[in-house]
Structure formats: structure tokens, C-alpha cells
Amino acid sequence: MALARSIAVLIGGVGGAKLASGLLDAVPAERLAFIVNTGDDFRHLGLKICPDLDTLMYTLAGLVNPVSGWGLKDDSIAALDFLAQCYQVEPWFRLGDKDLATHLLRTHWLNGGRSLTEATACLTKRLGIRAAIFPMCDEELPTIVETLADGELGFQEYFVKRAWQPVVRALRYENCERAKLSPQVHSALVNADIVLIAPSNPWLSIAPILSIPGLRDLLSQLMAPVVAVTPIIAGDAVKGPTAKIMRELGLDVCARTVARFYQGIISGFVDDIRNDPADFADLRSVQLNTLMNDQADKVALARATLDWIGSWSA
Amino acid sequence: MALARSIAVLIGGVGGAKLASGLLDAVPAERLAFIVNTGDDFRHLGLKICPDLDTLMYTLAGLVNPVSGWGLKDDSIAALDFLAQCYQVEPWFRLGDKDLATHLLRTHWLNGGRSLTEATACLTKRLGIRAAIFPMCDEELPTIVETLADGELGFQEYFVKRAWQPVVRALRYENCERAKLSPQVHSALVNADIVLIAPSNPWLSIAPILSIPGLRDLLSQLMAPVVAVTPIIAGDAVKGPTAKIMRELGLDVCARTVARFYQGIISGFVDDIRNDPADFADLRSVQLNTLMNDQADKVALARATLDWIGSWSA
Numbered sequence: 266m267a268l269a270r271s272i273a274v275l276i277g278g279v280g281g282a283k284l285a286s287g288l289l290d291a292v293p294a295e296r297l298a299f300i301v302n303t304g305d306d307f308r309h310l311g312l313k314i315c316p317d318l319d320t321l322m323y324t325l326a327g328l329v330n331p332v333s334g335w336g337l338k339d340d341s342i343a344a345l346d347f348l349a350q351c352y353q354v355e356p357w358f359r360l361g362d363k364d365l366a367t368h369l370l371r372t373h374w375l376n377g378g379r380s381l382t383e384a385t386a387c388l389t390k391r392l393g394i395r396a397a398i399f400p401m402c403d404e405e406l407p408t409i410v411e412t413l414a415d416g417e418l419g420f421q422e423y424f425v426k427r428a429w430q431p432v433v434r435a436l437r438y439e440n441c442e443r444a445k446l447s448p449q450v451h452s453a454l455v456n457a458d459i460v461l462i463a464p465s466n467p468w469l470s471i472a473p474i475l476s477i478p479g480l481r482d483l484l485s486q487l488m489a490p491v492v493a494v495t496p497i498i499a500g501d502a503v504k505g506p507t508a509k510i511m512r513e514l515g516l517d518v519c520a521r522t523v524a525r526f527y528q529g530i531i532s533g534f535v536d537d538i539r540n541d542p543a544d545f546a547d548l549r550s551v552q553l554n555t556l557m558n559d560q561a562d563k564v565a566l567a568r569a570t571l572d573w574i575g576s577w578s579a
Numbered sequence: 580m581a582l583a584r585s586i587a588v589l590i591g592g593v594g595g596a597k598l599a600s601g602l603l604d605a606v607p608a609e610r611l612a613f614i615v616n617t618g619d620d621f622r623h624l625g626l627k628i629c630p631d632l633d634t635l636m637y638t639l640a641g642l643v644n645p646v647s648g649w650g651l652k653d654d655s656i657a658a659l660d661f662l663a664q665c666y667q668v669e670p671w672f673r674l675g676d677k678d679l680a681t682h683l684l685r686t687h688w689l690n691g692g693r694s695l696t697e698a699t700a701c702l703t704k705r706l707g708i709r710a711a712i713f714p715m716c717d718e719e720l721p722t723i724v725e726t727l728a729d730g731e732l733g734f735q736e737y738f739v740k741r742a743w744q745p746v747v748r749a750l751r752y753e754n755c756e757r758a759k760l761s762p763q764v765h766s767a768l769v770n771a772d773i774v775l776i777a778p779s780n781p782w783l784s785i786a787p788i789l790s791i792p793g794l795r796d797l798l799s800q801l802m803a804p805v806v807a808v809t810p811i812i813a814g815d816a817v818k819g820p821t822a823k824i825m826r827e828l829g830l831d832v833c834a835r836t837v838a839r840f841y842q843g844i845i846s847g848f849v850d851d852i853r854n855d856p857a858d859f860a861d862l863r864s865v866q867l868n869t870l871m872n873d874q875a876d877k878v879a880l881a882r883a884t885l886d887w888i889g890s891w892s893a
Contacts (some may be wrong), residue, residue, distance in 0.1 A: 362657035376827035
């Protein structure tokens, strides 16, 4: 039975959280461990902001804003408006009032000496989330975007302030040589019956995770199936800059490019039914509906992916 | 003309801010310097909160909540509610969403190395306040309340969490021996034509200011008139624990007790018309309406006080 297996998921933000939401309906929460990109994290007004951790937490707690896919539903923005209007602080990074509560509490705990792994465990527990959510590491590993015209940009400056419009020449995962695989991430991976790579941006969301020394080797040595879900459907990304970045890096915008990016790590690849059938060389592959427009789509993709992987040993 | 003189005011929170508001209507803002109690300051969720500075800033900026006399008008409380409901953080200290903006920005600046004097100057400037607002010092000087039944309590624990119900045995201004008179406070006092002590709580709001080494001596040596306004009207405080604390400290709840508390510092005392005429020994004194129910009362008290002091040299 697929339902009893432990599943570890490498994951980024909004796109990945859709699959996470499906998995939560398909698998007992206690069997799920998410290993989350923190390359997007930054400090804003002294607050530690972890966009991908928050998106996943809010999604799994049933609190996410269903329209944007990130932030909290029914949130207001009084604090940021006041900062802008009365203190002339440019509100380029949108933070809701309720959302601020998360950043305040996390920052308070981090400044008090807790690790990000510990702080995340406390937040998720208080939110009633029973799945495990681990930051990819406890060190700060900011993603740096080398742009054609504007030099190096911090991730949020590129992504939010500049609305991912600058042309990307390369990506750098700063400090990655100093990052350590946390015991929690290591344990989640070695104990997983299945490892999934969510349909997140491979370069912005998954590559930072893979840049942690030892993680790539660990994945390649696992006996468990490691399966990626395509973030590319019909030659484009569902949302966000994946396809744009691929073009800017001189890559073909297709599922095969993504599969090749994960070469040596994955044993299987979930392609989309809309894509032209492709040859994924020595990988097992399947075509499923990976476009998740509603909760039924999310659960169906989660179940179909797990069923397909379950069929390997049959 | 009284209107052209420079006025320095030692001041606490809500009660003092009423007189400050009156002074702002009676005197050009540029001639006003407020030296504000910071004994109530504390850190909450990592944020530096300065209740008396905020009350005065919001009052002078015309943003204060007119009902409570502190906090911002038209503020919401989404962040704190979310902290309570989703993260089980007890919301004992009420912080509005807009109000959070002030604490965030100040904390960010302080953590970045600015002094409280500098951070306050930046905040007031951005709020469009033309009067000078100085924290009494840059060091942290937390007021500690020694209670009869509950030992020592931090100020906000006594004042807000326990609603000033514990019986006070003594007050202590921690670290006061290490505090330094800032150049700004020194300059405001030596350049003042008049120094006022606002009708704030003498033990909770003014005594912390007076505990700064050198301040008491400086005040006693000034040539300018130093005048206190009674916080006691008809045997009681208008609001807050002044009268209660006086009783608990074994003091007579009357204006004379307050005047005696400021002995050696003040040269004049503004008593209230409702009080029994008292003998203030070698002090000049006058009875005015010190009960400030509306803006007209505030301005009238400010003008009458300055006119009275102006008449000394006549």
C-alpha cells in the first residue's frame, strides 16, 4: 500500500506547495517530510523572512491565501501601509499583518539562539501541522542572481522588487560550501520510501537544496525511488520565471531539460500529458496531468504519482 | 513675550502628553524640547517598545488614539490576534498593527547601531513633528517595581500584565548609575528659558529621569524657572496609579507631597484649583485648572502656566 510509505519531498514555494497539498490528502501527514528551499530567505526591517517555508506552512495549515498561493488568507496590510505613509519606507515586499506575526515570532526565536530547524518545528507544531517541515539547512545560503544588465542581485531584489524582469546570466548559491546537512534532513531522506522533487523551479528552488554539500551524493546513493515532477508544461511554466530563466540560460524549455538537470539523482520522472512524448533515456517516466488548478487535481497528481511509483516493484 | 521662549519638559506618558499637546498650540514647535521617561521601555517579541516616547510622538503628530490617549487612532490588531490564536502567544501587551510599524523600524535601527536618541529623531522627523523629542538617555534603565506580595516585577509586568494591582513597596531604576546625560538633553536644559515637569507620575515617570547622574544637579543649578504641574487633583490621580502608589509608599496623597518630592529642583509649582490652598514653603505657586478634558483645557493650562511664569520677572 502506497499510503503507509514515508515520503520526503524537496520543495520550493507556490508550485511545490500545490503538490504538497495533494500529498496531504493522499498520505497520512505523519509520513510526510518536506525539505524546503531557504535560498530565498532574507532579512527585511530586521525580520527573518522565509518565503518558501511560510508558503508551505500556510498551505498545510489550511491558512494560505487561495488567490495568490502565498501569504495568509483574510490578511490586512495596516502595518506596511503605515510604514509607507508615515515613515516613508518603500513597501516593495508585501507583508500582511497576520503574516508579520510569523516573522516576528521566528525572528525572536532565531535571535534568541534557536536554529531555523527548531524555530520551524515550533511554528509548524503551533499551527497544528503534523507533517514535518525542515529548512534545507540552518545556515544562511542566499541565492544570488547574476544579471546581464544589473550585476548581482539578491534574490528578493530580483524576484519581487524587479519582478524577475532582469535577464539572468547565472545563479549562485552563496555560502553553500559552508552549509551542513542537518540531522533532520539526513534522517528524512535515508528513512524515506520515496523521495519526490516537487514541480518547483529547478534553478531557483531545487538547486539551492542540491548545493548543500553531501546532499546530491546522498540522493544518488538512496535505494528508494527519487522522482521529479515536471514544472514545464507545454513549453512554459505554470507561473513564475522557470521558462524565462531557462531561455536566458540558453536551455531548451522542455521537460527533458529538467530531467537532465536532475541526472544522477532521480530514477523516475513525471512528465505532463500535454508535453510531446520524450525519451528520458534510462529514467522511468510517465505522463500525468501535472496542471493543478484545484484541490482535486492536486490530490489526483499525488495519488497517481505514488501509484505509478508503487507499480515499479510490481 | 512668553511665545518666543525655549521650553524643556520632563515628561512621562498619557497625562504628560495632554500638557504637551497644549504647549504645541501655545508655543512654536521649534521652541519645545521634551525629555521623555524611558524607564517603561522593554523588549517584547524582540521589539523595542518605548511607551512614553510613542505616546508623545503619536500625540504631537496628531495620530494618537483619542479614546485611550496612547496607541494610534484607527489601528487594527490582526498581528497580535494571529499570534494569540495561531501561535498561542498570550497577547498581554496590546500592540496595534500600525503601531507595530513604529516598533519594527525603531528596533531595526537600534539593532543596526543607532542610539535611541538618533532613532527617535528619525521617527519624529518622518512623522513631521517639529518639536524635539529626546529619550531621557540612551542606556536601558528599566524601572523595577518591588511589590509586597510578588517580589520584584518588571515595569510592564506590573503596569500592564498585572494592571498595577500589586502593592508597591519601593521602586528601583536599574542601571541608573551607568546612565549618561546625553548632549541633546543637556543642551535642551541649559538652553531652556523655562523647564516644566509635566503632570506625569512623579515616581514612575519623572523619578527615572531624575535618577540619571548629573541631571538633578543640573536642574538645581539652572537660572531658568523650573516648574512642576500637579498630577494630584482633589486627593486623587486623574488616571493611573499615582495616588495608589503614594498611599502604598506611606505618603499623603496631596499636591504638597509632590512638591516636596521635587524639592531642590523646582522653583515653582502649579497646583489645581480644586485642591485646598496649601503652603508650598519657599516655592512660588499658583492654582490653575489642571484637569485637561479637552484640547481647550490643555491649551488654557499651557498658556496660563507660561503666563504665570512670565509674570515672575515683571
